[in-house]
Amino acid sequence: xxxxxxxxxxxxxxxxxxxxxxxxxxxxxxxxxxxxxxxxxxxxxxxxxxxxxxxxxxxxxxxxxxxxxxxxxxxxxxxxxxxxxxxxxxxxxxxxxxxxxxxxxxxxxxxxxxxxxxxxxxxxxxxxxxxxxxxxxxxxxxxxxxxxxxxxxxxxxxxxxxxxxxxxxxxxxxxxxxxxxxxxxxxxxxxxxxxxxxxxxxxxxxxxxxxxxxxxxxxxxxxxxxxxxxxxxxxxxxxxxxxxxxxxxxxxxxxxxxxxxxxxxxxxxxxxxxxxxxxxxxxxxxxxxxxxxxxxxxxxxxxxxxxxxxxxxxxxxxxxxxxxxxxxxxxxxxxxxxxxxxxxxxxxxxxxxxxxxxxxxxxxxxxxxxxxxxxxxxxxxxxxxxxxxxxxxxxxxxxxxxxxxxxxxxxxxxxxxxxxxxxxxxxxxxxxxxxxxxxxxxxxxxxxxxxxxxxxxxxxxxx
Numbered sequence: 383x384x385x386x387x388x389x390x391x392x393x394x395x396x397x398x399x400x401x402x403x404x405x406x407x408x409x410x411x412x413x414x415x416x417x418x419x420x421x422x423x424x425x426x427x428x429x430x431x432x433x434x435x436x437x438x439x440x441x442x443x444x445x446x447x448x449x450x451x452x453x454x455x456x457x458x459x460x461x462x463x464x465x466x467x468x469x470x471x472x473x474x475x476x477x478x479x480x481x482x483x484x485x486x487x488x489x490x491x492x493x494x495x496x497x498x499x500x501x502x503x504x505x506x507x508x509x510x511x512x513x514x515x516x517x518x519x520x521x522x523x524x525x526x527x528x529x530x531x532x533x534x535x536x537x538x539x540x541x542x543x544x545x546x547x548x549x550x551x552x553x554x555x556x557x558x559x560x561x562x563x564x565x566x567x568x569x570x571x572x573x574x575x576x577x578x579x580x581x582x583x584x585x586x587x588x589x590x591x592x593x594x595x596x597x598x599x600x601x602x603x604x605x606x607x608x609x610x611x612x613x614x615x616x617x618x619x620x621x622x623x624x625x626x627x628x629x630x631x632x633x634x635x636x637x638x639x640x641x642x643x644x645x646x647x648x649x650x651x652x653x654x655x656x657x658x659x660x661x662x663x664x665x666x667x668x669x670x671x672x673x674x675x676x677x678x679x680x681x682x683x684x685x686x687x688x689x690x691x692x693x694x695x696x697x698x699x700x701x702x703x704x705x706x707x708x709x710x711x712x713x714x715x716x717x718x719x720x721x722x723x724x725x726x727x728x729x730x731x732x733x734x735x736x737x738x739x740x741x742x743x744x745x746x747x748x749x750x751x752x753x754x755x756x757x758x759x760x761x762x763x764x765x766x767x768x769x770x771x772x773x774x775x776x777x778x779x780x781x782x783x784x785x786x787x788x789x790x791x792x793x794x795x796x797x798x799x800x801x802x803x804x805x806x807x808x809x810x811x812x813x814x815x816x817x818x819x820x821x822x823x824x825x826x827x828x829x830x831x832x833x834x835x836x837x838x839x840x841x842x843x844x845x
Contacts, residue, residue: 398696401688402433402617403805410555410755413828413839418755421810426563426733427759429594431681432616438684439618439677446841448668449676450471464676467683468666474686475608475625476599482628484666485679487622489578489590490515492609492624493557495669496586497523499634504553507544507583509537509565511723511765516557516588517767523555530771533724533793534570538577545581554583560592564772564799566705566733567724568592575604586626590614593699594803595731599693600626607653612682615802616689621678640671689804692757697804701732704802704811708734711815717741717822720774721797732806735763735799737773743796744837749826754817756810759799767796 389789409417422430431461442463449464468483477483484491497519500506504519509528517527526544531537541556548554556578561568571587578585584606589598593610600608607626613619636643639660646661689697709726712718717739722728738746747760762769773795800814829840 386716392569395801396671398692400700400807401616401692401697401804403430404433404436405430406805406807412755413505413752413841421813421826423800423802423806423810423814424757424759425594425803425806426566426591426763427629428613428619429616429803430805431618432688432805434615434688435681435684439681442680443677448675449674451673454815458674464674464679470627470683470686471623474598474690475623476601477625478601480628481600481626482631482666483623483625484631484669485674485682486609486624486669487512487620488515488613488622489588489609489611490519491587491623492622493588494807495624495637496555496607496609496630497521497636499630499669500555501553501630501633503550504555505548506555506557507541508557509540510771511562512557512559512765512768513563513590514764514766515589515590516559518766520557528766534573538570538573539542541574542577542581545583548581551582554578554581556583556585556586557588558647559588559590559753560598561595561731561733562768563591563721563733564735564763564768565722565727565728566591566730566735567722568730569604571603575606579604584627591731591733593816594689596698606610612685613684615682617681617685618678621675621682623682626643627807630650631666631669634669636662636671637669638671642674643668643671664774680750681805692804701803703732704731704806704808705730707718707808708815709801711811712736712818715819715822718818721769723772729837732799732802733799735769735772735797737797738818741821742837743798745826745830745834746821747798748830748837748839749821749828750814750817752830753827755812756814756817758814761796763797763799770795773797 403556407422411417445459447460449461451457461684472483486495487844493515496554500523504523505524506525508517515703528540528544531540558574560567560571575585586607587605589610592598594615598608607624609624643662644660645663648659650657650659671845712720721735743760747758750756750758802811830837831840
């Protein structure tokens with residue numbers, strides 16, 4: 383049942399050209415002088431929008447109209463586009479008959495919506511390895527936090543033991559990531575879903591890092607819900623999805639109360655002070671109150687179509703090639719330690735975190751940006767417990783998500799993350815590997831200082 387190793391990939395990226403994304407020709411200034419094409423290697427935070435998505439949105443923009451709110455032509459057109467986007471997302475996720483697709487603002491919003499819909503006395507089981515979007519929403523439930531497993535098998539066995547020991551035996555929900563936003567490693571989702579269902583629990587998949595890289599089938603993985611964000615799926619900011627079983631969502635009070643969620647509202651005039659009676663929708667509209675983000679919804683649908691048409695098999699093959707280039711390059715630098723839960727052979731998406739001996743992570747990331755035009759992420763990646771576990775730190779040691787406290791040269795409990803995807807050219811990862819080797823071998827070419835918790839170039843003088 384353990385996850386098999388990723389097969390070796392020949393040094394040939396011709397299986398699939400990078401998809402066209404916005405910003406691919408943007409140049410940025412270097413602190414050492416001159417400009418360079420920006421290498422966006424922070425896809426795990428937000429992927430650049432696909433050119434196809436942007437073109438689709440631009441073509442629709444003149445026809446923008448109020449959704450579900452008017453009899454006019456543009457309103458009807460926008461309503462059709464909005465609901466057809468729901469169908470497109472359901473097809474992209476291979477949803478089951480009867481599943482609902484609810485549009486939200488993000489993965490975080492989706493999981494908070496589900497948290498608000500939990501039945502009474504529901505127990506939630508979540509690994510400490512989760513992104514905060516999956517770790518923190520369950521404030522009104524009884525939560526069991528599971529220790530970080532070191533193999534996929536251990537993850538399944540840990541969950542099975544926890545579910546078997548729960549008391550009292552009642553409704554339960556398991557929340558798990560599909561791919562770690564820190565290590566990029568794939569989790570055994572199908573096996574975890576089977577374990578959850580065998581013990582009478584349901585499972586929600588945080589697919590924020592999985593859906594942009596691999597095909598996600600609700601039916602095949604047998605998960606009850608899946609959540610993801612548009613801004614990681616090559617769509618603009620401000621849109622997300624929660625898709626899956628409808629019963630808990632229909633039974634719950636609306637996530638937001640307002641227009642669109644209500645089917646019928648009547649006064650109670652005979653009561654003192656009046657009052658109203660509300661009949662809420664049973665459909666996805668129940669949790670989509672207010673004027674919806676039709677542009678964001680359409681952009682998600684466009685991205686789903688673009689990725690499907692490009693072919694996930696081809697996209698995965700090319701990404702494995704890029705992963706191999708980065709990992710092989712980092713392996714040639716003894717000072718670099720790549721972070722991993724499941725080991726070097728674990729299959730993963732294009733997300734790799736590491737630390738460099740003798741370097742503060744913020745200082746290293748700042749040098750990559752200022753001297754090479756490479757954008758990466760440093761910090762704890764909104765997964766503080768996981769990164770601290772991987773770095774062997776104490777739970778209360780300093781370190782914030784993206785805002786290290788240590789000055790250049792000082793040790794900090796943070797890491798560096800490089801991430802890439804369907805729009806990444808070979809040159810970006812090649813430049814990154816070369817930059818890492820040069821910085822480790824020769825040091826930074828500029829002086830840096832701490833400003834507002836960040837390491838930034840000191841523009842007053844060169845090194």
